[in-house]
Amino acid sequence: MNETIQTLLNHRSIRKFQDKALSEQQITTIVDAARFASTSSYLMAYSIIGVTDPNKKAELAAISNQAYIKDNGHFLLFCADFHRHTLHATQEEYQDMLTNLENTEHFLVATIDATLAAQNAAIAAESMGLGICYIGSIRNDIDKVNDLFQLPSHVIPLFGMAIGYPADSPDQKPRLPKTSIYFENEYISDDEHKTQLQKFDASISDYYQTRKENQRIDKWTSQVKQSIANPKRARISTYVKEKLFNKR
Ligand SMILES: Cc1cc2nc3c(=O)[nH]c(=O)nc-3n(C[C@H](O)[C@H](O)[C@H](O)COP(=O)(O)O)c2cc1C
Structure with a gap:
Protein backbone atom coordinates (compact mmCIF):
# COMPACT_ATOMS: atom_id res chain seq x y z
CA MET A 1 0.00 0.00 0.00
CA ASN A 2 1.52 3.37 -0.95
CA GLU A 3 1.83 6.31 1.45
CA THR A 4 -1.05 8.28 -0.12
CA ILE A 5 -3.46 5.40 0.41
CA GLN A 6 -2.15 4.90 3.93
CA THR A 7 -2.82 8.58 4.69
CA LEU A 8 -6.36 8.31 3.31
CA LEU A 9 -7.17 5.12 5.21
CA ASN A 10 -5.74 6.51 8.45
CA HIS A 11 -8.08 9.54 8.56
CA ARG A 12 -9.77 10.58 11.78
CA SER A 13 -10.93 14.07 12.77
CA ILE A 14 -8.65 15.78 15.28
CA ARG A 15 -10.27 18.06 17.85
CA LYS A 16 -7.31 18.72 20.18
CA PHE A 17 -4.25 20.49 18.85
CA GLN A 18 -0.85 21.44 20.24
CA ASP A 19 -0.29 25.15 20.81
CA LYS A 20 1.86 25.49 17.70
CA ALA A 21 1.07 27.56 14.61
CA LEU A 22 1.59 26.20 11.11
CA SER A 23 4.48 27.79 9.21
CA GLU A 24 3.87 29.98 6.14
CA GLN A 25 5.43 27.19 4.07
CA GLN A 26 2.99 24.61 5.44
CA ILE A 27 0.03 26.90 4.76
CA THR A 28 1.23 27.56 1.20
CA THR A 29 1.64 23.83 0.52
CA ILE A 30 -1.85 23.07 1.84
CA VAL A 31 -3.41 25.90 -0.19
CA ASP A 32 -1.46 24.84 -3.31
CA ALA A 33 -2.85 21.31 -2.93
CA ALA A 34 -6.34 22.84 -2.71
CA ARG A 35 -5.74 25.01 -5.80
CA PHE A 36 -4.88 22.00 -7.93
CA ALA A 37 -8.10 20.11 -7.23
CA SER A 38 -10.20 19.38 -10.30
CA THR A 39 -12.74 22.12 -10.98
CA SER A 40 -15.97 22.19 -13.01
CA SER A 41 -15.47 23.88 -16.40
CA TYR A 42 -12.24 25.44 -15.07
CA LEU A 43 -14.41 27.86 -13.08
CA MET A 44 -12.55 27.58 -9.75
CA ALA A 45 -15.71 28.79 -8.04
CA TYR A 46 -14.46 28.95 -4.47
CA SER A 47 -12.30 30.97 -2.10
CA ILE A 48 -10.45 30.08 1.07
CA ILE A 49 -10.10 32.57 3.91
CA GLY A 50 -7.28 31.88 6.37
CA VAL A 51 -8.32 33.13 9.78
CA THR A 52 -5.41 34.39 11.88
CA ASP A 53 -7.13 37.23 13.80
CA PRO A 54 -7.64 35.83 17.35
CA ASN A 55 -10.83 37.89 17.77
CA LYS A 56 -12.35 36.45 14.61
CA LYS A 57 -11.30 32.94 15.65
CA ALA A 58 -12.95 33.51 19.04
CA GLU A 59 -16.15 34.70 17.30
CA LEU A 60 -16.18 31.60 15.10
CA ALA A 61 -15.56 29.37 18.13
CA ALA A 62 -18.54 30.98 19.86
CA ILE A 63 -20.77 30.57 16.78
CA SER A 64 -19.74 26.92 16.47
CA ASN A 65 -19.60 26.28 20.20
CA GLN A 66 -16.30 24.43 19.70
CA ALA A 67 -13.03 25.54 21.30
CA TYR A 68 -10.81 23.84 18.71
CA ILE A 69 -11.79 26.56 16.24
CA LYS A 70 -9.61 29.01 18.10
CA ASP A 71 -7.11 26.52 19.57
CA ASN A 72 -5.38 25.11 16.50
CA GLY A 73 -2.40 25.69 14.19
CA HIS A 74 -4.44 27.41 11.48
CA PHE A 75 -8.07 27.84 10.46
CA LEU A 76 -9.44 27.90 6.93
CA LEU A 77 -12.91 29.01 5.87
CA PHE A 78 -14.09 27.52 2.58
CA CYS A 79 -16.58 29.56 0.54
CA ALA A 80 -18.54 28.90 -2.64
CA ASP A 81 -17.59 31.88 -4.79
CA PHE A 82 -18.81 33.19 -8.13
CA HIS A 83 -18.04 36.82 -7.23
CA ARG A 84 -14.78 37.24 -9.15
CA HIS A 85 -16.42 35.75 -12.24
CA THR A 86 -18.81 38.70 -12.47
CA LEU A 87 -16.29 41.50 -12.08
CA HIS A 88 -15.27 41.78 -15.74
CA ALA A 89 -18.87 41.81 -16.99
CA THR A 90 -20.72 44.86 -18.27
CA GLN A 91 -24.16 45.51 -16.77
CA GLU A 92 -25.75 43.76 -19.74
CA GLU A 93 -23.37 40.79 -19.62
CA TYR A 94 -23.94 40.51 -15.87
CA GLN A 95 -27.71 40.27 -16.40
CA ASP A 96 -27.16 37.38 -18.83
CA MET A 97 -24.87 35.64 -16.34
CA LEU A 98 -27.18 36.20 -13.39
CA THR A 99 -29.97 33.95 -14.69
CA ASN A 100 -27.54 31.06 -14.73
CA LEU A 101 -25.57 31.99 -11.61
CA GLU A 102 -28.81 31.90 -9.64
CA ASN A 103 -29.75 28.36 -10.67
CA THR A 104 -29.25 25.18 -8.65
CA GLU A 105 -26.64 23.88 -11.11
CA HIS A 106 -24.27 26.78 -10.36
CA PHE A 107 -24.91 26.43 -6.62
CA LEU A 108 -23.83 22.80 -6.94
CA VAL A 109 -20.82 23.68 -9.08
CA ALA A 110 -19.46 26.17 -6.54
CA THR A 111 -20.21 23.90 -3.59
CA ILE A 112 -18.55 20.92 -5.25
CA ASP A 113 -15.51 22.98 -6.31
CA ALA A 114 -15.01 24.29 -2.76
CA THR A 115 -15.41 20.82 -1.29
CA LEU A 116 -12.92 19.21 -3.67
CA ALA A 117 -10.40 21.94 -2.86
CA ALA A 118 -11.02 21.40 0.86
CA GLN A 119 -10.52 17.66 0.69
CA ASN A 120 -7.25 18.17 -1.23
CA ALA A 121 -6.19 20.53 1.59
CA ALA A 122 -7.19 17.97 4.21
CA ILE A 123 -5.21 15.18 2.56
CA ALA A 124 -2.19 17.45 2.08
CA ALA A 125 -2.29 18.42 5.78
CA GLU A 126 -2.69 14.83 6.92
CA SER A 127 0.14 13.69 4.66
CA MET A 128 2.35 16.24 6.48
CA GLY A 129 1.55 14.66 9.86
CA LEU A 130 -1.03 17.32 10.75
CA GLY A 131 -4.59 16.70 11.88
CA ILE A 132 -7.76 18.34 10.60
CA CYS A 133 -11.40 18.77 11.52
CA TYR A 134 -14.03 20.12 9.16
CA ILE A 135 -16.33 22.64 10.87
CA GLY A 136 -19.84 22.84 9.43
CA SER A 137 -21.16 24.47 12.57
CA ILE A 138 -19.90 27.87 11.40
CA ARG A 139 -23.31 27.78 9.64
CA ASN A 140 -25.02 28.01 13.07
CA ASP A 141 -25.03 31.78 12.48
CA ILE A 142 -24.31 32.23 8.80
CA ASP A 143 -25.19 35.94 8.84
CA LYS A 144 -22.60 36.63 11.52
CA VAL A 145 -19.95 34.74 9.53
CA ASN A 146 -20.99 36.66 6.42
CA ASP A 147 -20.51 39.98 8.22
CA LEU A 148 -17.34 38.94 10.04
CA PHE A 149 -15.59 38.32 6.70
CA GLN A 150 -17.53 40.93 4.68
CA LEU A 151 -18.54 38.41 2.04
CA PRO A 152 -19.90 40.03 -1.14
CA SER A 153 -22.78 38.77 -3.31
CA HIS A 154 -22.21 35.37 -4.94
CA VAL A 155 -20.05 34.23 -1.96
CA ILE A 156 -21.30 31.96 0.80
CA PRO A 157 -19.34 30.35 3.63
CA LEU A 158 -19.72 26.55 3.51
CA PHE A 159 -17.53 25.13 6.27
CA GLY A 160 -14.30 25.71 8.11
CA MET A 161 -11.30 23.48 8.66
CA ALA A 162 -9.22 23.48 11.82
CA ILE A 163 -5.68 22.27 11.12
CA GLY A 164 -2.81 21.66 13.50
CA TYR A 165 -0.38 19.38 15.22
CA PRO A 166 -2.50 16.66 16.85
CA ALA A 167 -2.61 16.54 20.65
CA ASP A 168 -4.85 13.48 20.60
CA SER A 169 -5.05 10.17 18.75
CA PRO A 170 -8.73 9.19 18.76
CA ASP A 171 -9.92 5.75 17.69
CA GLN A 172 -10.79 5.63 14.03
CA LYS A 173 -14.53 5.86 13.34
CA PRO A 174 -15.82 2.94 11.24
CA ARG A 175 -17.35 3.60 7.83
CA LEU A 176 -20.15 1.92 5.91
CA PRO A 177 -18.74 -1.16 4.16
CA LYS A 225 -32.82 9.29 11.93
CA GLN A 226 -32.55 11.61 14.91
CA SER A 227 -29.99 13.86 13.25
CA ILE A 228 -32.00 14.32 10.07
CA ALA A 229 -35.37 14.70 11.84
CA ASN A 230 -34.04 17.54 14.03
CA PRO A 231 -34.76 20.94 12.48
CA LYS A 232 -31.44 22.59 11.73
CA ARG A 233 -30.25 25.99 10.50
CA ALA A 234 -33.53 26.94 8.86
CA ARG A 235 -32.15 30.37 7.92
CA ILE A 236 -29.65 28.90 5.41
CA SER A 237 -32.11 28.50 2.51
CA THR A 238 -33.06 32.18 2.61
CA TYR A 239 -29.45 33.30 3.14
CA VAL A 240 -28.28 31.27 0.13
CA LYS A 241 -30.94 32.90 -2.04
CA GLU A 242 -30.07 36.35 -0.73
CA LYS A 243 -26.52 35.72 -1.90
CA LEU A 244 -27.95 34.94 -5.38
CA PHE A 245 -27.44 31.16 -5.27
CA ASN A 246 -30.00 28.35 -5.79
CA LYS A 247 -32.90 30.67 -6.60
CA ARG A 248 -34.30 28.70 -9.51
C1 LIG B 1 -18.62 19.23 5.94
C2 LIG B 1 -18.29 18.68 7.32
C3 LIG B 1 -18.62 19.42 8.43
C4 LIG B 1 -18.26 18.98 9.71
N1 LIG B 1 -18.52 19.75 10.80
C5 LIG B 1 -18.06 19.41 12.01
C6 LIG B 1 -18.21 20.28 13.11
O1 LIG B 1 -18.78 21.36 13.03
N2 LIG B 1 -17.68 19.89 14.29
C7 LIG B 1 -17.01 18.72 14.45
O2 LIG B 1 -16.54 18.45 15.56
N3 LIG B 1 -16.85 17.86 13.41
C8 LIG B 1 -17.36 18.18 12.20
N4 LIG B 1 -17.17 17.34 11.12
C9 LIG B 1 -16.43 16.09 11.30
C10 LIG B 1 -17.37 14.88 11.28
O3 LIG B 1 -18.08 14.85 12.49
C11 LIG B 1 -16.50 13.63 11.11
O4 LIG B 1 -15.82 13.69 9.88
C12 LIG B 1 -17.35 12.36 11.15
O5 LIG B 1 -17.99 12.19 12.40
C13 LIG B 1 -16.49 11.13 10.90
O6 LIG B 1 -15.44 11.08 11.84
P1 LIG B 1 -13.91 11.04 11.39
O7 LIG B 1 -13.67 12.24 10.50
O8 LIG B 1 -13.11 11.13 12.67
O9 LIG B 1 -13.68 9.78 10.68
C14 LIG B 1 -17.59 17.74 9.86
C15 LIG B 1 -17.28 16.98 8.71
C16 LIG B 1 -17.63 17.44 7.46
C17 LIG B 1 -17.28 16.62 6.24
Missing part, protein backbone atom coordinates in the same frame (compact mmCIF):
# COMPACT_ATOMS: atom_id res chain seq x y z
CA LYS A 178 -17.94 -1.13 0.46
CA THR A 179 -21.11 -3.16 -0.27
CA SER A 180 -23.26 -0.36 1.20
CA ILE A 181 -21.85 2.46 -0.86
CA TYR A 182 -20.48 0.88 -4.07
CA PHE A 183 -22.82 -0.79 -6.56
CA GLU A 184 -22.13 -1.95 -10.08
CA ASN A 185 -24.46 -1.10 -12.93
CA GLU A 186 -27.57 -0.43 -10.86
CA TYR A 187 -28.73 0.73 -7.49
CA ILE A 188 -29.22 -2.07 -4.93
CA SER A 189 -32.58 -3.10 -3.43
CA ASP A 190 -33.89 -1.78 -0.12
CA ASP A 191 -33.62 -5.31 1.31
CA GLU A 192 -29.93 -5.47 0.42
CA HIS A 193 -29.45 -2.04 1.97
CA LYS A 194 -31.19 -3.14 5.16
CA THR A 195 -29.09 -6.29 5.48
CA GLN A 196 -25.90 -4.24 5.11
CA LEU A 197 -27.11 -1.64 7.61
CA GLN A 198 -27.97 -4.28 10.20
CA LYS A 199 -24.39 -5.54 10.05
CA PHE A 200 -23.02 -2.00 10.19
CA ASP A 201 -25.19 -1.16 13.21
CA ALA A 202 -23.64 -4.12 15.06
CA SER A 203 -20.09 -2.93 14.33
CA ILE A 204 -20.81 0.74 15.12
CA SER A 205 -22.50 -0.19 18.43
CA ASP A 206 -19.33 -2.01 19.35
CA TYR A 207 -17.22 1.02 18.39
CA TYR A 208 -19.34 3.42 20.50
CA GLN A 209 -19.19 1.12 23.53
CA THR A 210 -15.46 0.45 23.41
CA ARG A 211 -13.85 3.65 22.09
CA LYS A 212 -11.40 5.56 24.31
CA GLU A 213 -13.62 8.60 24.99
CA ASN A 214 -17.34 9.51 25.09
CA GLN A 215 -18.51 5.89 25.19
CA ARG A 216 -22.24 5.45 24.59
CA ILE A 217 -24.86 2.99 23.43
CA ASP A 218 -25.92 3.97 19.93
CA LYS A 219 -26.63 2.64 16.46
CA TRP A 220 -25.94 4.39 13.16
CA THR A 221 -29.51 3.97 11.91
CA SER A 222 -30.96 5.56 15.09
CA GLN A 223 -28.34 8.32 15.09
CA VAL A 224 -29.04 9.42 11.52
Whole structure:
Protein backbone atom coordinates (compact mmCIF):
# COMPACT_ATOMS: atom_id res chain seq x y z
CA MET A 1 0.00 0.00 0.00
CA ASN A 2 1.52 3.37 -0.95
CA GLU A 3 1.83 6.31 1.45
CA THR A 4 -1.05 8.28 -0.12
CA ILE A 5 -3.46 5.40 0.41
CA GLN A 6 -2.15 4.90 3.93
CA THR A 7 -2.82 8.58 4.69
CA LEU A 8 -6.36 8.31 3.31
CA LEU A 9 -7.17 5.12 5.21
CA ASN A 10 -5.74 6.51 8.45
CA HIS A 11 -8.08 9.54 8.56
CA ARG A 12 -9.77 10.58 11.78
CA SER A 13 -10.93 14.07 12.77
CA ILE A 14 -8.65 15.78 15.28
CA ARG A 15 -10.27 18.06 17.85
CA LYS A 16 -7.31 18.72 20.18
CA PHE A 17 -4.25 20.49 18.85
CA GLN A 18 -0.85 21.44 20.24
CA ASP A 19 -0.29 25.15 20.81
CA LYS A 20 1.86 25.49 17.70
CA ALA A 21 1.07 27.56 14.61
CA LEU A 22 1.59 26.20 11.11
CA SER A 23 4.48 27.79 9.21
CA GLU A 24 3.87 29.98 6.14
CA GLN A 25 5.43 27.19 4.07
CA GLN A 26 2.99 24.61 5.44
CA ILE A 27 0.03 26.90 4.76
CA THR A 28 1.23 27.56 1.20
CA THR A 29 1.64 23.83 0.52
CA ILE A 30 -1.85 23.07 1.84
CA VAL A 31 -3.41 25.90 -0.19
CA ASP A 32 -1.46 24.84 -3.31
CA ALA A 33 -2.85 21.31 -2.93
CA ALA A 34 -6.34 22.84 -2.71
CA ARG A 35 -5.74 25.01 -5.80
CA PHE A 36 -4.88 22.00 -7.93
CA ALA A 37 -8.10 20.11 -7.23
CA SER A 38 -10.20 19.38 -10.30
CA THR A 39 -12.74 22.12 -10.98
CA SER A 40 -15.97 22.19 -13.01
CA SER A 41 -15.47 23.88 -16.40
CA TYR A 42 -12.24 25.44 -15.07
CA LEU A 43 -14.41 27.86 -13.08
CA MET A 44 -12.55 27.58 -9.75
CA ALA A 45 -15.71 28.79 -8.04
CA TYR A 46 -14.46 28.95 -4.47
CA SER A 47 -12.30 30.97 -2.10
CA ILE A 48 -10.45 30.08 1.07
CA ILE A 49 -10.10 32.57 3.91
CA GLY A 50 -7.28 31.88 6.37
CA VAL A 51 -8.32 33.13 9.78
CA THR A 52 -5.41 34.39 11.88
CA ASP A 53 -7.13 37.23 13.80
CA PRO A 54 -7.64 35.83 17.35
CA ASN A 55 -10.83 37.89 17.77
CA LYS A 56 -12.35 36.45 14.61
CA LYS A 57 -11.30 32.94 15.65
CA ALA A 58 -12.95 33.51 19.04
CA GLU A 59 -16.15 34.70 17.30
CA LEU A 60 -16.18 31.60 15.10
CA ALA A 61 -15.56 29.37 18.13
CA ALA A 62 -18.54 30.98 19.86
CA ILE A 63 -20.77 30.57 16.78
CA SER A 64 -19.74 26.92 16.47
CA ASN A 65 -19.60 26.28 20.20
CA GLN A 66 -16.30 24.43 19.70
CA ALA A 67 -13.03 25.54 21.30
CA TYR A 68 -10.81 23.84 18.71
CA ILE A 69 -11.79 26.56 16.24
CA LYS A 70 -9.61 29.01 18.10
CA ASP A 71 -7.11 26.52 19.57
CA ASN A 72 -5.38 25.11 16.50
CA GLY A 73 -2.40 25.69 14.19
CA HIS A 74 -4.44 27.41 11.48
CA PHE A 75 -8.07 27.84 10.46
CA LEU A 76 -9.44 27.90 6.93
CA LEU A 77 -12.91 29.01 5.87
CA PHE A 78 -14.09 27.52 2.58
CA CYS A 79 -16.58 29.56 0.54
CA ALA A 80 -18.54 28.90 -2.64
CA ASP A 81 -17.59 31.88 -4.79
CA PHE A 82 -18.81 33.19 -8.13
CA HIS A 83 -18.04 36.82 -7.23
CA ARG A 84 -14.78 37.24 -9.15
CA HIS A 85 -16.42 35.75 -12.24
CA THR A 86 -18.81 38.70 -12.47
CA LEU A 87 -16.29 41.50 -12.08
CA HIS A 88 -15.27 41.78 -15.74
CA ALA A 89 -18.87 41.81 -16.99
CA THR A 90 -20.72 44.86 -18.27
CA GLN A 91 -24.16 45.51 -16.77
CA GLU A 92 -25.75 43.76 -19.74
CA GLU A 93 -23.37 40.79 -19.62
CA TYR A 94 -23.94 40.51 -15.87
CA GLN A 95 -27.71 40.27 -16.40
CA ASP A 96 -27.16 37.38 -18.83
CA MET A 97 -24.87 35.64 -16.34
CA LEU A 98 -27.18 36.20 -13.39
CA THR A 99 -29.97 33.95 -14.69
CA ASN A 100 -27.54 31.06 -14.73
CA LEU A 101 -25.57 31.99 -11.61
CA GLU A 102 -28.81 31.90 -9.64
CA ASN A 103 -29.75 28.36 -10.67
CA THR A 104 -29.25 25.18 -8.65
CA GLU A 105 -26.64 23.88 -11.11
CA HIS A 106 -24.27 26.78 -10.36
CA PHE A 107 -24.91 26.43 -6.62
CA LEU A 108 -23.83 22.80 -6.94
CA VAL A 109 -20.82 23.68 -9.08
CA ALA A 110 -19.46 26.17 -6.54
CA THR A 111 -20.21 23.90 -3.59
CA ILE A 112 -18.55 20.92 -5.25
CA ASP A 113 -15.51 22.98 -6.31
CA ALA A 114 -15.01 24.29 -2.76
CA THR A 115 -15.41 20.82 -1.29
CA LEU A 116 -12.92 19.21 -3.67
CA ALA A 117 -10.40 21.94 -2.86
CA ALA A 118 -11.02 21.40 0.86
CA GLN A 119 -10.52 17.66 0.69
CA ASN A 120 -7.25 18.17 -1.23
CA ALA A 121 -6.19 20.53 1.59
CA ALA A 122 -7.19 17.97 4.21
CA ILE A 123 -5.21 15.18 2.56
CA ALA A 124 -2.19 17.45 2.08
CA ALA A 125 -2.29 18.42 5.78
CA GLU A 126 -2.69 14.83 6.92
CA SER A 127 0.14 13.69 4.66
CA MET A 128 2.35 16.24 6.48
CA GLY A 129 1.55 14.66 9.86
CA LEU A 130 -1.03 17.32 10.75
CA GLY A 131 -4.59 16.70 11.88
CA ILE A 132 -7.76 18.34 10.60
CA CYS A 133 -11.40 18.77 11.52
CA TYR A 134 -14.03 20.12 9.16
CA ILE A 135 -16.33 22.64 10.87
CA GLY A 136 -19.84 22.84 9.43
CA SER A 137 -21.16 24.47 12.57
CA ILE A 138 -19.90 27.87 11.40
CA ARG A 139 -23.31 27.78 9.64
CA ASN A 140 -25.02 28.01 13.07
CA ASP A 141 -25.03 31.78 12.48
CA ILE A 142 -24.31 32.23 8.80
CA ASP A 143 -25.19 35.94 8.84
CA LYS A 144 -22.60 36.63 11.52
CA VAL A 145 -19.95 34.74 9.53
CA ASN A 146 -20.99 36.66 6.42
CA ASP A 147 -20.51 39.98 8.22
CA LEU A 148 -17.34 38.94 10.04
CA PHE A 149 -15.59 38.32 6.70
CA GLN A 150 -17.53 40.93 4.68
CA LEU A 151 -18.54 38.41 2.04
CA PRO A 152 -19.90 40.03 -1.14
CA SER A 153 -22.78 38.77 -3.31
CA HIS A 154 -22.21 35.37 -4.94
CA VAL A 155 -20.05 34.23 -1.96
CA ILE A 156 -21.30 31.96 0.80
CA PRO A 157 -19.34 30.35 3.63
CA LEU A 158 -19.72 26.55 3.51
CA PHE A 159 -17.53 25.13 6.27
CA GLY A 160 -14.30 25.71 8.11
CA MET A 161 -11.30 23.48 8.66
CA ALA A 162 -9.22 23.48 11.82
CA ILE A 163 -5.68 22.27 11.12
CA GLY A 164 -2.81 21.66 13.50
CA TYR A 165 -0.38 19.38 15.22
CA PRO A 166 -2.50 16.66 16.85
CA ALA A 167 -2.61 16.54 20.65
CA ASP A 168 -4.85 13.48 20.60
CA SER A 169 -5.05 10.17 18.75
CA PRO A 170 -8.73 9.19 18.76
CA ASP A 171 -9.92 5.75 17.69
CA GLN A 172 -10.79 5.63 14.03
CA LYS A 173 -14.53 5.86 13.34
CA PRO A 174 -15.82 2.94 11.24
CA ARG A 175 -17.35 3.60 7.83
CA LEU A 176 -20.15 1.92 5.91
CA PRO A 177 -18.74 -1.16 4.16
CA LYS A 178 -17.94 -1.13 0.46
CA THR A 179 -21.11 -3.16 -0.27
CA SER A 180 -23.26 -0.36 1.20
CA ILE A 181 -21.85 2.46 -0.86
CA TYR A 182 -20.48 0.88 -4.07
CA PHE A 183 -22.82 -0.79 -6.56
CA GLU A 184 -22.13 -1.95 -10.08
CA ASN A 185 -24.46 -1.10 -12.93
CA GLU A 186 -27.57 -0.43 -10.86
CA TYR A 187 -28.73 0.73 -7.49
CA ILE A 188 -29.22 -2.07 -4.93
CA SER A 189 -32.58 -3.10 -3.43
CA ASP A 190 -33.89 -1.78 -0.12
CA ASP A 191 -33.62 -5.31 1.31
CA GLU A 192 -29.93 -5.47 0.42
CA HIS A 193 -29.45 -2.04 1.97
CA LYS A 194 -31.19 -3.14 5.16
CA THR A 195 -29.09 -6.29 5.48
CA GLN A 196 -25.90 -4.24 5.11
CA LEU A 197 -27.11 -1.64 7.61
CA GLN A 198 -27.97 -4.28 10.20
CA LYS A 199 -24.39 -5.54 10.05
CA PHE A 200 -23.02 -2.00 10.19
CA ASP A 201 -25.19 -1.16 13.21
CA ALA A 202 -23.64 -4.12 15.06
CA SER A 203 -20.09 -2.93 14.33
CA ILE A 204 -20.81 0.74 15.12
CA SER A 205 -22.50 -0.19 18.43
CA ASP A 206 -19.33 -2.01 19.35
CA TYR A 207 -17.22 1.02 18.39
CA TYR A 208 -19.34 3.42 20.50
CA GLN A 209 -19.19 1.12 23.53
CA THR A 210 -15.46 0.45 23.41
CA ARG A 211 -13.85 3.65 22.09
CA LYS A 212 -11.40 5.56 24.31
CA GLU A 213 -13.62 8.60 24.99
CA ASN A 214 -17.34 9.51 25.09
CA GLN A 215 -18.51 5.89 25.19
CA ARG A 216 -22.24 5.45 24.59
CA ILE A 217 -24.86 2.99 23.43
CA ASP A 218 -25.92 3.97 19.93
CA LYS A 219 -26.63 2.64 16.46
CA TRP A 220 -25.94 4.39 13.16
CA THR A 221 -29.51 3.97 11.91
CA SER A 222 -30.96 5.56 15.09
CA GLN A 223 -28.34 8.32 15.09
CA VAL A 224 -29.04 9.42 11.52
CA LYS A 225 -32.82 9.29 11.93
CA GLN A 226 -32.55 11.61 14.91
CA SER A 227 -29.99 13.86 13.25
CA ILE A 228 -32.00 14.32 10.07
CA ALA A 229 -35.37 14.70 11.84
CA ASN A 230 -34.04 17.54 14.03
CA PRO A 231 -34.76 20.94 12.48
CA LYS A 232 -31.44 22.59 11.73
CA ARG A 233 -30.25 25.99 10.50
CA ALA A 234 -33.53 26.94 8.86
CA ARG A 235 -32.15 30.37 7.92
CA ILE A 236 -29.65 28.90 5.41
CA SER A 237 -32.11 28.50 2.51
CA THR A 238 -33.06 32.18 2.61
CA TYR A 239 -29.45 33.30 3.14
CA VAL A 240 -28.28 31.27 0.13
CA LYS A 241 -30.94 32.90 -2.04
CA GLU A 242 -30.07 36.35 -0.73
CA LYS A 243 -26.52 35.72 -1.90
CA LEU A 244 -27.95 34.94 -5.38
CA PHE A 245 -27.44 31.16 -5.27
CA ASN A 246 -30.00 28.35 -5.79
CA LYS A 247 -32.90 30.67 -6.60
CA ARG A 248 -34.30 28.70 -9.51
C1 LIG B 1 -18.62 19.23 5.94
C2 LIG B 1 -18.29 18.68 7.32
C3 LIG B 1 -18.62 19.42 8.43
C4 LIG B 1 -18.26 18.98 9.71
N1 LIG B 1 -18.52 19.75 10.80
C5 LIG B 1 -18.06 19.41 12.01
C6 LIG B 1 -18.21 20.28 13.11
O1 LIG B 1 -18.78 21.36 13.03
N2 LIG B 1 -17.68 19.89 14.29
C7 LIG B 1 -17.01 18.72 14.45
O2 LIG B 1 -16.54 18.45 15.56
N3 LIG B 1 -16.85 17.86 13.41
C8 LIG B 1 -17.36 18.18 12.20
N4 LIG B 1 -17.17 17.34 11.12
C9 LIG B 1 -16.43 16.09 11.30
C10 LIG B 1 -17.37 14.88 11.28
O3 LIG B 1 -18.08 14.85 12.49
C11 LIG B 1 -16.50 13.63 11.11
O4 LIG B 1 -15.82 13.69 9.88
C12 LIG B 1 -17.35 12.36 11.15
O5 LIG B 1 -17.99 12.19 12.40
C13 LIG B 1 -16.49 11.13 10.90
O6 LIG B 1 -15.44 11.08 11.84
P1 LIG B 1 -13.91 11.04 11.39
O7 LIG B 1 -13.67 12.24 10.50
O8 LIG B 1 -13.11 11.13 12.67
O9 LIG B 1 -13.68 9.78 10.68
C14 LIG B 1 -17.59 17.74 9.86
C15 LIG B 1 -17.28 16.98 8.71
C16 LIG B 1 -17.63 17.44 7.46
C17 LIG B 1 -17.28 16.62 6.24
